[in-house]
Amino acid sequence: MNTTALDQIPAGPAGNPARGFDVAGRHVGAGFTLIAGPCTVESREQTEAVADAVAAGGASMLRGGAYKPRSSPYSFQGLGREGLEILAEAKRRTGLPVVTELLDVRDLEDVAAVADVIQVGARNMQNYPLLTELGRGDRAVLLKRGLAATLDELLLASEYVLKEGNERVMLCERGIRTHETAYRFTLDLLAVPALQERSSLPVLVDPSHAPGRRDWVEPMSLAAAAAGADGIIVEVHPDPENAICDGPQALAADRFGAYADRVRRAAAIGGRAPAIPGGPV
Ligand code: PEP
Ligand code: MN
Numbered sequence: 001m002n003t004t005a006l007d008q009i010p011a012g013p014a015g016n017p018a019r020g021f022d023v024a025g026r027h028v029g030a031g032f033t034l035i036a037g038p039c040t041v042e043s044r045e046q047t048e049a050v051a052d053a054v055a056a057g058g059a060s061m062l063r064g065g066a067y068k069p070r071s072s073p074y075s076f077q078g079l080g081r082e083g084l085e086i087l088a089e090a091k092r093r094t095g096l097p098v099v100t101e102l103l104d105v106r107d108l109e110d111v112a113a114v115a116d117v118i119q120v121g122a123r124n125m126q127n128y129p130l131l132t133e134l135g136r137g138d139r140a141v142l143l144k145r146g147l148a149a150t151l152d153e154l155l156l157a158s159e160y161v162l163k164e165g166n167e168r169v170m171l172c173e174r175g176i177r178t179h180e181t182a183y184r185f186t187l188d189l190l191a192v193p194a195l196q197e198r199s200s201l202p203v204l205v206d207p208s209h210a211p212g213r214r215d216w217v218e219p220m221s222l223a224a225a226a227a228g229a230d231g232i233i234v235e236v237h238p239d240p241e242n243a244i245c246d247g248p249q250a251l252a253a254d255r256f257g258a259y260a261d262r263v264r265r266a267a268a269i270g271g272r273a274p275a276i277p278g279g280p281v
Contacts, residue, residue: 019230020202021168023140024097024116026060028170029202032272033231034260035099035117035142037063039208039246040076041083049238051090053253057260061117062087062096063233067103068245069123076244080107084114099142099233105130112139122146122174122209125157135164142204142233144172147185151194158201170202171195172233173224175210184212187220192227202230208249214240217249218259225266232263 020029036054041047041064051062066083068076079086084100091098097116102108103124111118117140124130125146134141141161145154158169173192175185187210195203205224207217221232237243237250251259267273 019196019200020170021140023061023168026097028060028140029230030273032225032229032264032267032270033060033202033204034263035059035061035063035204035231035233036236036251036256036260037099038065038237038243039235039250040065040068040244041079041086042244044086044089046238047086047090048093050236050253051094051096053238053256054236055094055096057257058264059096059256059260060231061099062090062094063099063119063235064090065101065119065245067101067107067111069101069103069121070245081110084110088114102130102134105133108133108137112137115139117142117170120144125149125154128157128160131157131160132164135161135166137166139166140168140170141166142170142172144174144206145176145188145191147177149176151191151198155195155199158199170204170230171199172204172206174206183210183216185210187211187224189220189223189227192224192229196228196230204231204233205229206233208233208235208246212249214249214251217251218262221259221263222266225263225272226269228270228272229267230272 036059038050066078068078087098099117100115101119101121102111119142122144161169175187178186180186192203207220235250236253236256238253240247240250
């Protein structure tokens, strides 16, 4: 990686020790942000059930994909606009800000109409025209680390957004490809302190996609929170066995509250108070 390019990145605003920014009344960065929801929006009923469960469990935001990047073009690709409408309803119902992925810059207007945070998935981390457009917009961005990207490359990708004037970017470690085949990806938790040392952007962890199985999601969540991550984005489903996408790794919605409690305690060890004092993490 070209370190000269990194050296040219301007320093963050002086005298601003607080990491992060506001998203719909939640301060991301100062406290611990817990984003939860289904991998993909499947139906109104499914999304309502998850949204109600994660809201009751104290989640800070609702996640859910309407446009899904799938390895196979024959797999379910998401409900598209219909999925966005379902997310908008879930937002009205719970008051939770929505995090949803943008795959194609042509869908930016539709996605921005619903999303409080636009997710850029691992496969699009280096889609520079997409990042540039998001930099010109006013939606916060959750930028996931590419499957084989170094931290330098992730930071430089974030610069494509910041450079255009949009400073509300969170970085997200979600697991990288290594020689290990015992799980889907290797969750690189050292990315948390390493990114926090080099950037003032909030650093989140996705504990769902690396394990690829439910029983390993909580240990990774606790480790990330205790390591000082600024938040977690985790997959939850009301009926994981019958989920269309990423079911094996989805937490059951009826267990979310207990899970969130334990994550909250780990976040306190990691030095992160709830995002809203006295309120949900
Ligand atoms: C997702 O969040 O469902 C997803 C596809 O994530 P990633 O881009 O990290 O694979
Ligand atoms: Mn998923």
